[in-house]
Amino acid sequence: MSSKQPRTLFDKVWDAHVVEPEAEDRPAVLYVDLHLVHEVTSPQAFTALNERGLKVRRPDKTFATIDHSTPTLPPGANGKRPYVTDEARKQIATLEENCHTHGIPLAGWDSPNRGIVHVIGPELGLTWPGSVVVCGDSHTATHGAFGALAFGIGTSEVGHVLATQCLLQRKPKTLRVTADGKLQPGVGAKDLALAIIAAVGVGGGTGSIVEYAGEAVRALDMEGRMTLCNLSIEMGARAGMIAPDDVTLDWLRGRPRAPQAAVFGQMAYDWLRLHSDEGAVFDREIRLDASKIKPMATWGTTPDTGIAVDATVPKGATERALDYMGMKAEQTLTDMPVDVVFIGSCTNGRLPDLRAAADVMRGRKVKKGVRTLVVPGSEAVRRQAEAEGLHEVFLSAGAEWRLPGCSMCIAMNGDFVQPGQLAVSTSNRNFEGRQGPGARTVLASPATAAASAVMGRIADPRPFLESAA
């Protein structure tokens, strides 16, 4: 390829990882720099390797943690972790055994680094700009915040990467989403993401890699960028990417697995050149005015049903979704009583998320009867939050402060929403039953979730922030 041809950020990362180019009859062989592994989507892949007598080819490019099936309550009086089932306990033990057998580093129960896979990867400095990152998890797109090409894969492909460090991939299409203007106070990355997903649609990004650009995106901190990229899959896009800049470099520098100081400068120089070239062509482009976005909340059972929290549920909304959610067309969202509030997940379980929630809850009480669960994304987030006293804010407000994990976002560890209950959740999916059979989920930002906990109904966080200032 001519070096003069303008290329997108995605093209540059893709081109650098092509082991064998794609042809009519075969996909490209694409090299993987970092393979993140967790307990749920890996056991059958290790079994496939073992059946063939294969070894993990590059344990040095593989990193594992436990997050999905892990209890968020501490061990009981008997010293045992309160797993939801023996099968969940066995699943964790299986990963421990597989990592031991294959020499894969594991952030397990005894590690100060344990946490949700998409929180700890960046935290440890494992996620590098310009790299290819995969994991058996659709929210792997999170790592694209660093200008990495990061996407979720299935278990068969987890096996492929374990065995060969490569994947067979067709080059996807590109979609650039440009968010002009500045986000208003009280409006954050989650609101921006929900507004973008509402504009593109739940399947609108299928077959595409999204690049997020524009003033509002550049102004986000790294955690905000991770929130934005994390949600790319909720419009069907496998990956979201943001060009690395000084914010990226400052965040990454000095982290344990980041390049060492002696070489960081040279690598940084290369990384800053990864941005899409002037004149690079995208298959599709979308622009929106970020200054018009208000705090968002979803009314339905797909993540593209976000509307301004002070707006009314649209006329002509899907009957089935309305029935499931117990909502009516044209009703005001803020009329909806809330039973549960969940603050956490790979979408919004990082320190600035917890700070935003604490800013709303500080000196206030959660409405009586609202079960409020705050779950830090990692042990590091937990330590830092506790050092800042955020846990005290949550506990004195009447919320629960749990151990790190995916928890109530995927509801497979025993943390779940009861049938028919309505939860305002900072997580990523409001599908039927996502947070438990019959559970109703409203997706929102940490500030909106915290305001809803205090009010006992879906609430606009902005009045709280004004009075706090």
Add this chain to the structure above:
Amino acid sequence: MNTEPFGTLSSRTVVLTNENIDTDQIIPARFLTTTSREGLGKHAFNDWRYDKEGRDVKGFVLNRIAPTAHRILVAGKNFGCGSSREHAPWALTDFGFRAVVSTEIADIFTSNALKNGLLPVVIDQASWDLLAARPGENATIDLEAGELRFGNHVAAFNVEPFARRCLLDGVDTMGWLMGRMPSIEAYEKQRAA
């Protein structure tokens, strides 16, 4: 890994017209603590098939059919969106399905399905409308020809050529990728240099 050649599939259809059927509907997360890929069929569409007490939901179509006679699932657009769990195609194939027909199927689900002998078939809206209007229709999916045939109707579909070849010939993709090892080693050497 299913490496049995696909060939031609003739079977009756099951129709779920819902759009955006996500992988949490296909197999709810609480069944993902398994370390095996077997036996997930009994939980396929679990929360649509069973009520809170675990009894069959009478009206639901998957409770009214013989899975062995209904191997083609016809579903609304954006089927398989959401999580990357390969448990979704494992659950569907264990239930008895060998093909999913829609106007749009999510990326990761498509990739996972192709590796498990579950054929994702994307057809045009007009053909889908006809097919969806006739639940239980006898349909034939001819992968070699790239045709879905029912009644007098023929709908064309495409499958990524490599995955199609693997399905037709029963090629094991892991084995094929292992065969690329010289290229992979050369790439690593060149990057290290």
